[in-house]
Amino acid sequence: MKSRDTLIRLRRFQVDEKRRRVAQIEMMMADFNRMVVELDREVAHEEARAGITDPAHFAYPTYARAAATRRDNMRQSALALEGQLAEAKAELGEAFEELKKVEILEDRERTAERAAAGAREQAEMDAIGLGRARA
Numbered sequence: 001m002k003s004r005d006t007l008i009r010l011r012r013f014q015v016d017e018k019r020r021r022v023a024q025i026e027m028m029m030a031d032f033n034r035m036v037v038e039l040d041r042e043v044a045h046e047e048a049r050a051g052i053t054d055p056a057h058f059a060y061p062t063y064a065r066a067a068a069t070r071r072d073n074m075r076q077s078a079l080a081l082e083g084q085l086a087e088a089k090a091e092l093g094e095a096f097e098e099l100k101k102v103e104i105l106e107d108r109e110r111t112a113e114r115a116a117a118g119a120r121e122q123a124e125m126d127a128i129g130l131g132r133a134r135a
Contacts, residue, residue, distance in 0.1 A: 004106055011099035018092035025085045032078040039071035 046064035047053045055065060 008102050008106060011102050015095045015099050018088065018095045022085065022088045022092055025081055025088055029078050029081045029085065032074045036071050036074045039067050039074065043067045043071065
């Protein structure tokens, strides 16, 4: 019984860790996407200021080129995080299933213990009733 309680606490801790990991990855992806939008805006502003939108043009603004490169890197990072997010969600699902298995087993054990205690109590009451009926 004690070891099962410890196992349940361990499984809950693992589920919480997996949830935190999923939340962390989602937050990182949101940050990256926000930065991509911001960099898109900065590139458009710099292109409008310079009047040149062709990155191959010799006078294309250096800052716009650097911001566009950084934006593309952020997009790649966000795409890489999508794979990690899918993996983290799968791990969370597995951890949750393991927790539920242990909790169901615990519930069955407690139900069986209650049924056994009820049967013992009923047997004691029957013995008392038979003892009084004989007397």
